Structures are given as C-alpha cells and as structure tokens.
Amino acid sequence: MKKTDFSLVRKGILDDNPVYSHALALCPVLAVTVTAINGLGMGLATLAVMLASCLLVSLLRKVIPSQVRIPILILICASFATVVRFALQAYFPALDDALGIFIALIAVNCIIMARMESFAMKNSPLNTTFDAIGMGLGFTLALFLIGFVRELLGSGTILGGLITLPEAFPRTAVMTLPPGGFFVLGFLIFGFVKFRNRFLSGDSKKPPVKPKGGCASKACTMDCGEGGAPCNS
Amino acid sequence: MKKEIIIPTIAITLFATLAAVLLGFTFSVTEGPIAERRAQAAAAALEALLPGSYRVEYTNINISGNSLTRIDTSFDEDGNLIGHALSAMTSGYGGAINMMVAFNPQGYIQGLQVLSHSETPGIGAIIAEDWFSDAFVGRIGILVSARRATSPQEIDAASGATISTNAILRAVNDATTYLGFASAGAPLSPAVPPTYPAIADLIPGTRFTEFNHVNSFALDWMVGAFDETGNLLGYVFFTSGRGWHGPIEMALVTDIHGTIQDLRVIHHTEAWSFGARFIDAPNFNQQFVGLNFDERVEHINVDTVSFATVSTDSILRAINDAAHYFNRNHRAPITYVQGQIYAILDDDEEESDEEN
Numbered sequence: 001m002k003k004t005d006f007s008l009v010r011k012g013i014l015d016d017n018p019v020y021s022h023a024l025a026l027c028p029v030l031a032v033t034v035t036a037i038n039g040l041g042m043g044l045a046t047l048a049v050m051l052a053s054c055l056l057v058s059l060l061r062k063v064i065p066s067q068v069r070i071p072i073l074i075l076i077c078a079s080f081a082t083v084v085r086f087a088l089q090a091y092f093p094a095l096d097d098a099l100g101i102f103i104a105l106i107a108v109n110c111i112i113m114a115r116m117e118s119f120a121m122k123n124s125p126l127n128t129t130f131d132a133i134g135m136g137l138g139f140t141l142a143l144f145l146i147g148f149v150r151e152l153l154g155s156g157t158i159l160g161g162l163i164t165l166p167e168a169f170p171r172t173a174v175m176t177l178p179p180g181g182f183f184v185l186g187f188l189i190f191g192f193v194k195f196r197n198r199f200l201s202g203d204s205k206k207p208p209v210k211p212k213g214g215c216a217s218k219a220c221t222m223d224c225g226e227g228g229a230p231c232n233s
Numbered sequence: 234m235k236k237e238i239i240i241p242t243i244a245i246t247l248f249a250t251l252a253a254v255l256l257g258f259t260f261s262v263t264e265g266p267i268a269e270r271r272a273q274a275a276a277a278a279l280e281a282l283l284p285g286s287y288r289v290e291y292t293n294i295n296i297s298g299n300s301l302t303r304i305d306t307s308f309d310e311d312g313n314l315i316g317h318a319l320s321a322m323t324s325g326y327g328g329a330i331n332m333m334v335a336f337n338p339q340g341y342i343q344g345l346q347v348l349s350h351s352e353t354p355g356i357g358a359i360i361a362e363d364w365f366s367d368a369f370v371g372r373i374g375i376l377v378s379a380r381r382a383t384s385p386q387e388i389d390a391a392s393g394a395t396i397s398t399n400a401i402l403r404a405v406n407d408a409t410t411y412l413g414f415a416s417a418g419a420p421l422s423p424a425v426p427p428t429y430p431a432i433a434d435l436i437p438g439t440r441f442t443e444f445n446h447v448n449s450f451a452l453d454w455m456v457g458a459f460d461e462t463g464n465l466l467g468y469v470f471f472t473s474g475r476g477w478h479g480p481i482e483m484a485l486v487t488d489i490h491g492t493i494q495d496l497r498v499i500h501h502t503e504a505w506s507f508g509a510r511f512i513d514a515p516n517f518n519q520q521f522v523g524l525n526f527d528e529r530v531e532h533i534n535v536d537t538v539s540f541a542t543v544s545t546d547s548i549l550r551a552i553n554d555a556a557h558y559f560n561r562n563h564r565a566p567i568t569y570v571q572g573q574i575y576a577i578l579d580d581d582e583e584e585s586d587e588e589n
Contacts, residue, residue: 068241072248079252083259090266093274097349177353 004126012134018111019142019185020192025111028102029143030181037160039147041095043140045088045103049080050112050139051132057120058128064121073116078107111139142188149184150175274348275320275333282335282344283307283316294319294411296448300404301411306561314338317412321404326396327351330360334369334408345369345405350397357397365391365401375406413445413455413558428482428499429471432458435486435495436467451475451551452558465489468559471499472551477543478502481512483551491526491559493552501544508544526556 018024028046033039053076057064064072085103088096096103106112115135120128151157154175156165174180280286286307294301300323307315318335328351335343345366352358359365368388369376378398379387390398433439439458447455454471470485479502486495496518503509511517 063244065241065244067237068245071245075245075248075252079255082256086259086263086267090263090270093270100351 004130006130008127008130009134009137012131012136013138013141014196016135017138017142017192018135019139020189023189024114025109025139026185028105028109029146029185030178032099032102033143033147033150033181033184034154034176035098035151035160036144036147036158038095038098039143039145040140041088041092042099042102043136043143045084045099046106046109046112046139047133047136049077049084049106049109050115050136051129052080053077053112054115054120054128054132055125057116058123058125061121069117069121073113074107077109077112077116081105081107111135145188146181146184149188150180153184154180278333278346278348279305279307279318279335282318282333282346285309286315288312296411299411300407304411316343319404319408319411321407323400323404325350325352325360325400326357326394327353330397330400330404332401332404334405336408336412340373340409340412342369342372342405345401347401352394352397357391357394359391359394360397360401369405373409375409376402378402411447411449413447429454430484430497430499432456432469435469435484435497439466447558449558450554451547452554455555455558467494470555470559472555474547474551474554476501476503476547477508478504481544481547481551483548485521485552485555487526487559491556493521493524493526496521496548496552503544511544512548521552524552526559 012018016022019026019029028042032042053073056076057073081104084106085096088099088103115132119131123131148158151160152165153172156169156171157163158165172180175184279289283305287310288308289305290308291303291305293303300321301319302322303320305318305320307318309315316335316337318333320331320333323330323332330350330352331348332346332350333348334345337343347361347366350358350361352360368382372385372388374386376386376388378390378395380390382389388398388402436458438460443457443459445455445457447453451472451474452470453473454469456469456471458466458469460466467486467488468491470487471482472485473480473482475481481501481503482499484495484497484499485493486497487493498512498517501509501512503512
C-alpha cells in the first residue's frame with residue numbers, strides 16, 4: 001500500500017460501500033431511514049464516531065495489547081458514541097428524538113468495529129482517516145438514498161417537507177415501515193451493483209470485485225470484494 | 234506470564250480512565266444545554282396547551298400505579314386560574330409515551346400533546362397527530378375507547394393501535410381522577426369503603442352526592458353534598474392519616490366555603506391512654522369547628538394533647554391536605570346540573586386559587 005492512498009475514500013463510497021456491497025449494519029439502516037434527513041443525520045453521526053474512533057485506534061495501535069484489543073476498541077467506540085449522543089441531545093434535539101436509541105447503538109455498529117479491528121489497527125493514521133471518511137460517507141450516502149426514496153414514496157415529501165407532493169401522489173404506508181426499508185434497499189443494491197459494474201470497473205485498472213491471491217491472505221475481509229467471506233461483526 | 238496479565242490490565246484501566254474523563258467532560262459541557270432544551274420543549278407544550286400563562290406552579294407526582302409525573306397549574310397575569318396541565322409517562326406499544334394533557338378550571342380537557350413516543354410509524358404513531366389529540370378537546374370525566382364513538386365519554390380508537398390509544402386514555406383518566414373531575418363520567422373504579430358514614434348523616438338534607446376519589450396524600454375522597462334541587466350544601470372529606478399505631482380515618486365536614494362544620498373519627502387504633510384519650514374525648518371535634526381552609530392549621534390553633542403528638546399531627550396533616558386540595562381545585566362554588574358538576578369560577582373568588 002502506498003504511503004498515502006486517496007483512493008481509500010472512493011473505495012469506501014463505491015467499491016466497498018458497507019451497506020450496498022456488504023449489507024452491513026442493516027438494523028440502523030432500516031430503522032432510521034424513514035426520511036432522508038434522518039438517514040443523513042444518522043450517517044453523519046456514525047461518520048463522526050468512526051473517524052474519531054479509527055483515528056485514535058490507529059494512533060495507539062502499537063500501544064493496545066492484542067489480547068485485550070476488542071474491549072478497548074469497544075470502549076473507545078462507545079465513548080465517542082456517547083459524546084455524539086450528548087452533543088445531539090444538547091444541540092440537535094429534533095434529530096435525537098428521531099434517531100432515538102440508534103444513536104446509542106452506534107457504539108456496537110459492526111462497520112465501525114470492522115474498520116477499527118481490520119484497518120485502523122494495521123494502518124497509518126493518515127490512511128485510516130481516508131478509510132474512515134470513505135466508509136462513513138459511503139454509509140451516509142446509502143442511508144440518505146434509502147431515506148430519500150422511502151420518504152418520497154411513503155410520506156410524499158422531499159427533504160422533510162421542503163417539497164410536498166400534491167395529494168394525488170399516492171402515499172404507500174409500507175414504505176414508512178421496516179419492510180419498506182427492505183424493498184428499497186433491495187432495489188438500491190441492484191441498481192448500485194449494476195451501476196458499479198458497468199461504469200466503474202471500466203476506468204479503474206483492475207476490477208474491484210476480483211479477489212487477488214485468495215481472501216484468507218488478506219488482512220481485511222472487506223477488501224476481498226464478492227469472493228471474500230463477509231465481515232462477521 | 235506475569236507480563237501477559239499486567240500489561241493488558243494496565244492498558245484497560247488506562248483506557249477506561251481516559252474514557253471516563255472524556256465522558257465526564259462532555260457531560261458537564263452539554264448538561265446545561267440539554268436541561269435547557271427539555272425545559273424549553275415542556276414550556277412550549279405548556280404554552281400551546283394553556284395559552285396566556287403568566288405564572289406556573291408545579292408539583293411532581295409520584296403515585297405508584299399512576300402514570301402522572303407532574304402537574305403544572307397556570308395562572309394569568311392577574312392571578313386567575315387558567316388551567317392545569319398534567320404530564321404523564323405512560324407505556325404504549327413501542328415504549329414510553331411522554332405526554333401532557335391540559336384541563337380548564339371547569340375540568341374540561343383543553344388540549345393534549347404527545348411530547349415523545351416510539352410507536353410504530355403509520356400505526357401507533359397517529360397518537361401524535363392532531364386529529365387524534367383534538368378528539369379529546371372538550372371532554373370531561375372518565376373516557377373509554379370505542380370502535381365508533383357515540384357518547385361524550387367515548388373516544389374513537391385509532392384502528393390497529395388499540396394499545397397506543399389505551400395508553401393515552403389511561404394517562405388522561407389518571408389526570409382526570411387526580412384532579413377530581415371524574416364526577417361527570419362513568420363510576421370511578423375504586424369503591425367507596427363501606428365503613429364510611431352516610432353523607433346525609435353528616436350534612437342534613439343531602440339528597441345527591443358526588444364522590445371524587447382523590448388519593449392525594451392523606452385525603453382519600455372528596456364528596457359534594459347537594460339538596461334535592463341541586464344546591465350545594467357542603468363537602469365531606471374522607472381522610473386517612475397515619476397515627477401512632479395505624480391509620481386514623483376521619484370524615485371532615487365543611488360548608489361550601491371550606492369552613493369546618495364537624496369532624497368525625499371513623500376508625501383509629503391509637504393507644505387508649507394517649508392518642509385515644511384525645512381522639513375519643515367528648516368535645517374533641519369542637520376544637521376544629523369554625524376553622525377555615527383559608528389558613529393552614531398549625532399546632533397553635535389546636536391544643537396539642539400531651540403524649541399524643543403523633544395522633545395530633547396526623548389529624549392536622551389530614552386537615553391541611555384536605556384544605557390544600559380544596560383550595561387548589563374546588564375553591565369556587567359548585568352547582569349541580571343534570572348529573573354533572575361544573576365548578577364555576579366567580580370573578581371575585583379567583584385570587585384565592587393561590588395556595589395557602
């Protein structure tokens with residue numbers, strides 16, 4: 001790996017998008033994406049926790065004893081999640097009301113655990129920052145898009161009443177419920193994979209989905225693309 | 234071997250300490266704004282439900298089995314009672330529902346607002362929508378849910394959201410009962426103890442009675458007594474204060490202005506040589522006759538009997554609880570109209586809504 005690798009940002013958003021490519025963290029993805037703003041808020045909150053946690057882990061990766069790394073990683077992540085929760089309660093109470101328990105559950109978000117464990121523990125702070133930003137933005141984008149579609153079809157509004165569609169536009173109640181989240185997620189994954197395979201694999205030097213040298217040899221399961229085992233966290 | 238244990242231990246301790254410092258610092262920074270936001274949200278709800286509030290008095294409520302958490306009593310600039318807003322935390326389908334329900338001085342529901350809930354979107358969440366809360370406005374008494382509401386005591390249940398609807402109804406009925414405005418509706422669930430003397434024995438000429446289950450401190454029931462044409466004759470307050478040996482149950486009879494006419498001990502278990510000597514004395518009740526609810530009854534007003542301080546205190550506390558409740562809720566004269574009680578506030582008497 002190069003000294004600094006900007007492509008990590010792109011990788012997190014497109015090639016290795018945690019939601020669309022790996023179907024991770026489905027619980028918050030389905031629960032909070034009733035509106036686009038909620039999805040955006042949840043994504044940015046997760047991004048903040050991920051960035052802070054991964055950066056700290058990367059800085060301290062030589063100090064953290066490997067036997068107790070998991071409790072320490074959870075401790076770090078949970079602390080930052082609590083800080084974010086306090087900040088939201090104090091300065092964005094409406095968002096805190098909407099996201100509820102899922103802000104606290106960022107502490108055990110599998111994407112953050114996976115990035116801390118598999119990437120931040122082994123890479124420089126700079127690359128870790130790019131990776132965390134990429135993954136965080138990928139997560140945010142995924143949530144925003146799901147929320148946008150569900151809000152449009154379920155409530156007939158765009159961006160929280162910025163534009164309200166006329167009454168004639170049918171509102172589908174199931175879109176505001178978790179099953180609707182699954183429907184939208186399924187179609188978005190389909191569209192995302194089509195888009196990625198058609199437009200992105202062409203201009204990158206090597207297709208991102210092709211595992212090289214077997215997955216077991218790779219440090220990060222997420223880098224393995226389709227052929228690799230999913231991150232189990 | 235030792236190193237493998239000591240170094241991780243130190244590392245975890247160190248990280249945990251740092252995390253605690255970080256969280257403590259964040260908490261101290263955000264504590265103020267968070268409390269401020271919550272207070273703002275509650276104040277905004279109160280202002281929306283009881284517009285024109287100038288001065289608000291509140292009391293925290295903590296009765297087991299009751300969803301109420303707090304009562305705000307609101308007055309306008311001239312000290313006139315605007316209404317009561319009761320905060321409740323009730324449990325719906327998805328978790329706690331925080332809500333506020335406001336009553337006007339006559340006991341009619343003035344508004345209802347759900348402050349926070351986690352009900353299912355599209356199903357239970359409709360409890361937070363305006364059409365649902367608007368259905369409560371103007372109601373009085375104990376309310377029940379119905380498939381198609383026809384009577385004034387029935388509320389249309391939100392379809393598919395029985396649990397959410399019932400959660401709201403429970404809180405509203407708790408509030409109605411707490412305020413003692415339950416009289417117009419269905420009979421109250423807790424039965425009047427059979428040991429209570431007939432109201433007609435206490436207030437001669439009584440034909441109709443309205444029982445209000447109050448359960449506020451030592452005060453259990455407040456009863457309005459009416460003659461056959463519906464004129465209010467007086468009130469009876471049934472209290473149960475804690476004496477030295479056990480509860481002291483009393484019936485306190487007042488006229489319509491809250492002046493004590495009689496005091497009867499229904500039941501007590503005080504020691505015969507101490508408290509009982511005081512309570513069972515022939516002229517015991519005469520000490521209280523003529524006292525008014527306007528002023529708090531202190532030790533100086535009543536001769537405290539030697540060695541019966543606990544019994545005396547218990548009786549005084551019961552009287553003061555009744556006075557407190559009377560002054561808060563039923564200061565104004567009550568008229569009896571077609572089976573319903575309306576407390577009508579007289580302009581001249583409104584300032585006495587202030588607590589003594």
